[in-house]
Amino acid sequence: xxxxxxxxxxxxxxxxxxxxxxxxxxxxxxxxxxxxxxxxxxxxxxxxxxxxxxxxxxxxxxxxxxxxxxxxxxxxxxxxxxxxxxxxxxxxxxxxxxxxxxxxxxxxxxxxxxxxxxxxxxxxxxxxxxxxxxxxxxxxxxxxxxxxxxxxxxxxxxxxxxxxxxxxxxxxxxxxxxxxxxxxxxxxxxxxxxxxxxxxxxxxxxxxxxxxxxxxxxxxxxxxxxxxxxxxxxxxxxxxxxxxxxxxxxxxxxxxxxxxxxxxxxxxxxxxxxxxxxxxxxxxxxxxxxxxxxx
Amino acid sequence: xxxxxxxxxxxxxxxxxxxxxxxxxxxxxxxxxxxxxxxxxxxxxxxxxxxxxxxxxxxxxxxxxxxxxxxxxxxxxxxxxxxxxxxxxxxxxxxxxxxxxxxxxxxxxxxxxxxxxxxxxxxxxxxxxxxxxxxxxxxxxxxxxxxxxxxxxxxxxxxxxxxxxxxxxxxxxxxxxxxxxxxxxxxxxxxxxxx
Numbered sequence: 001x002x003x004x005x006x007x008x009x010x011x012x013x014x015x016x017x018x019x020x021x022x023x024x025x026x027x028x029x030x031x032x033x034x035x036x037x038x039x040x041x042x043x044x045x046x047x048x049x050x051x052x053x054x055x056x057x058x059x060x061x062x063x064x065x066x067x068x069x070x071x072x073x074x075x076x077x078x079x080x081x082x083x084x085x086x087x088x089x090x091x092x093x094x095x096x097x098x099x100x101x102x103x104x105x106x107x108x109x110x111x112x113x114x115x116x117x118x119x120x121x122x123x124x125x126x127x128x129x130x131x132x133x134x135x136x137x138x139x140x141x142x143x144x145x146x147x148x149x150x151x152x153x154x155x156x157x158x159x160x161x162x163x164x165x166x167x168x169x170x171x172x173x174x175x176x177x178x179x180x181x182x183x184x185x186x187x188x189x190x191x192x193x194x195x196x197x198x199x200x201x202x203x204x205x206x207x208x209x210x211x212x213x214x215x216x217x218x219x220x221x222x223x224x225x226x227x228x229x230x231x232x233x234x235x236x237x238x239x240x241x242x243x244x245x246x247x248x249x250x251x252x253x254x255x256x257x258x259x260x261x262x263x264x265x266x267x268x269x270x271x272x273x274x275x276x277x278x279x280x281x282x283x284x285x286x287x288x289x290x291x292x293x294x295x
Numbered sequence: 296x297x298x299x300x301x302x303x304x305x306x307x308x309x310x311x312x313x314x315x316x317x318x319x320x321x322x323x324x325x326x327x328x329x330x331x332x333x334x335x336x337x338x339x340x341x342x343x344x345x346x347x348x349x350x351x352x353x354x355x356x357x358x359x360x361x362x363x364x365x366x367x368x369x370x371x372x373x374x375x376x377x378x379x380x381x382x383x384x385x386x387x388x389x390x391x392x393x394x395x396x397x398x399x400x401x402x403x404x405x406x407x408x409x410x411x412x413x414x415x416x417x418x419x420x421x422x423x424x425x426x427x428x429x430x431x432x433x434x435x436x437x438x439x440x441x442x443x444x445x446x447x448x449x450x451x452x453x454x455x456x457x458x459x460x461x462x463x464x465x466x467x468x469x470x471x472x473x474x475x476x477x478x479x480x481x482x483x484x485x486x487x488x489x490x
Contacts, residue, residue, distance in 0.1 A: 175386075275302045
C-alpha cells in the first residue's frame with residue numbers, strides 16, 4: 001500500500017513527517033439540515049456497509065434511536081423540538097457523527113503511533129489495530145464523537161467510508177439519502193452547493209441561514225447547512241465555536257516533551273554517576289562499626 | 296569525566312546491548328496505515344427490485360464468490376442502483392437494511408399451512424400449496440359465480456373472493472395479473488402499488 005500511504009497527511013504520535021508531494025482533492029460531506037426528514041436511511045446504510053449492528057434498545061420517549069452514538073452506531077439522528085420564536089415550533093433534525101476536522105483534536109491527543117490517521121483528502125480515520133483504548137481521543141474531540149467499544153476496548157467512529165472513497169465512490173450514507181439532504185464531493189463543490197441552498201433558505205424567510213464549517217478546528221470535512229446558523233446550539237447542542245480542549249495542547253505542547261526530557265536526563269545522569277562514581281558500597285570497617293553500635 | 300579502561304568497556308557493552316535489543320525487535324514498531332480493503336472488489340453484482348413498497352427502487356446486490364462452480368453465492372451487501380430511474384441509487388431505511396431481511400431467521404422461505412383451529416404451522420410443498428389454493432378458488436367460484444342478474448342480463452361476476460396483488464411488479468406481470476383476475480369474474484381487486 002505504498003501508494004496509499006503517500007496520501008497520508010498526519011499520523012497520531014508520529015514525529016516523522018509524512019510525504020506531502022502528491023496533492024489529492026479534499027473531499028467533504030454536506031448535511032443540509034433543512035432537507036432532512038429524519039428517516040435514518042443513512043444510519044441503516046452505515047451499519048450495513050460497515051458491518052456493525054447495535055443492540056436493539058428501547059424507546060426513550062423521543063425519536064432518537066439509538067439514543068446516542070456508540071461503537072456500533074457511528075451516525076445518529078438528533079431530534080430537537082425548538083420554539084425558535086414565540087409560537088413557532090421547529091423540528092430540527094441533525095445527523096450527528098464525526099466532523100472530520102482539518103485540525104483533529106482526536107489525532108492530536110492520541111498517544112498511540114498510527115492509531116489515528118488523517119488522509120490528504122481530509123478524512124480522519126481510526127486504525128483500531130493500533131488503538132490502545134486509552135480514550136484520549138474522546139477528551140480531544142470537541143464534538144464528543146469517538147466511543148470505546150465494550151467488546152474490544154478500542155475506539156470507533158465514522159470513517160467517512162474511507163474504503164469507498166479510496167476507490168472513487170461516495171460514502172454509504174450519502175448514497176442512501178432519499179431526500180438529497182446528504183451530498184458528497186470536493187470541498188469546494190460542497191461550499192458552492194451550500195451557497196445555493198443558503199440563498200434559497202434566505203428567500204424562504206430564514207434570514208440567519210448559513211454554512212457550519214467551524215474555523216476553530218481549521219474547518220471540517222463534514223459541514224452543515226443550518227436554518228439558524230447564528231444559533232447552532234439549537235441543533236442538539238452543536239458547539240458554536242468548537243476548540244480542541246486546552247488540556248490537549250498543554251500536555252502535548254509543553255508538559256510531555258519537558259517531562260520526557262527530564263526523564264531521559266535523569267536516566268543519563270544516573271548512568272554516568274554509576275559508571276564514574278560507582279554504587280554506594282559499605283566498607284567493611286564501617287559495617288563493623290555500625291554492628292558494634294547496634295549491640 | 297574520568298573513564299578508566301574497565302568503565303569504557305562497560306559503556307560500550309551497554310550501548311551494544313541496547314542497540315541489539317532494538318534490532319531484535321524490541322523497539323517500537325513502524326506505524327503503518329492503510330484504508331480498509333474495498334470489500335466488493337470481485338464480488339458478483341446482481342440487479343434486482345426492492346421487495347418492500349410500490350416505489351420499487353432498483354437494487355444492486357453483491358454476493359460472495361464470482362459464480363465459479365465450487366463457490367456458493369451468498370449476499371454480503373445491498374445498495375441502491377444509481378442507473379435505476381426511480382431511486383437513482385438512494386434507498387429508504389428499510390431498503391438500506393435489506394441485507395438483514397435477506398438473512399433473517401424469521402424469513403418465510405417455503406409454504407406453510409395452519410389447519411383451522413390449530414396453532415401449529417406445518418411445512419407443505421409448493422405443489423400441495425398450489426393445488427389447495429386452486430381447489431378452494433374453484434369450489435368458491437362454482438358455488439358463488441353469478442352468470443346472469445335478476446333482469447336476465449349476462450354479468451359473469453364473482454363477488455365472494457378478492458385479490459390483492461404485490462407492488463413490486465413489472466408492467467407485464469401487472470397486465471397478466473389483471474387478465475387472470477378479471478377473466479375469472481373477480482371484482483374486488485386491488486394492488487399495494489396504489490398507496
